[in-house]
Amino acid sequence: MPSLKDLKNRIGSVKNTRKITKAMQMVAAAKLRRAQDSAEAARPYAERMNAVMGGLAASVGNSEGAPRLLAGTGSDKVHLLVVMTAERGLCGGFNSSIVRLARVRANELLLAGKTVKILTVGKKGREQLRRDLGNHFVGHVDLSEVKRIGYANAQAIAKDILARFDAGEFDVATLFYNRFQSVISQIPTAQQVIPAVFEGGAEASALYDYEPSEEAILADLLPRGVATQVFAALLENGASEQGARMSAMDNATRNAGDMINKLTIQYNRSRQAAITKELIEIISGAEAL
Secondary structure, eight states, X not given: OXXXXXXXXXXXXXXXXXXXXXXXXXHHHHHHHHHHHHHHHHHHHHHHHHHHHHHHHHHHTTOTTSOHHHHOOSOOSEEEEEEEOOSSOOSTTHHHHHHHHXXXXXXXXXXXXXXEEEEEESHHHHHHHHHHHGGGEEEEEOOTTOSSOOHHHHHHHHHHHHHXXXXXXXXXXXXXXXXXXXXXXXXEEEEEEETTOOSSHHHHHTTOOOSXXXXXXXHHHHHHHHHHHHHHHHHHHHHHHHHHHHHHHHHHXXXXXXXXXXXXXXXXXXXXXXXXHHHHHHHHHHHHO
């Protein structure tokens, strides 16, 4: 049974931990508002741009003049998985959910006889995937020194992906990230960016006449579309990370409070037992005299 001093030290330690988790919760709550606003503001732009490119893609179809980013290489032998996670932990299952989805997809592709290459963004995903899929790593993007994610960061990642595609290193590229829904809900998402996949493009094609040709416009827009999708994924990840951290730190603060209550009860009982024992010894000694 621990001594009173040990219990008192442990209570003090848990109280200090609760102060830290509470502070982290408040910081995450402050960052969440800005990150959520950025993610939600980027959605209409990304959706509208995809709609316009979808309309162009519907007009172009699989013609000979279609850009390679739309038509693809004609094969799906080599897949590039871009796994986007956080640089820091203490955010619940945020990183694990993305890694789990990417690992399932990678294993499915490997079982189907495909070649898998992994580009990691954020060290937490890289650490979790290194053990069983480390031999498939082809690159890493470190954002630990970036204070606030900007379009330039997404553009650099997109340039890396496009350069690998132009070099013939892969046939299909897929982004893995968490889409922000609420503080307690983030949706692991796999989004194919190369070859480009659009939904609802046929509606947009009837609204516009394009000059120059659709093929020429698509050839210019598709690389920007990849950068836009990467940027949107980074913003969604940023909001999801802060929401997950806020929720995790709130749970940790509550658990610390429960532990403090239990330890305090144990401390009071042990102290009462020690006092009672001393009283019994004093009374017994007095009666012996």
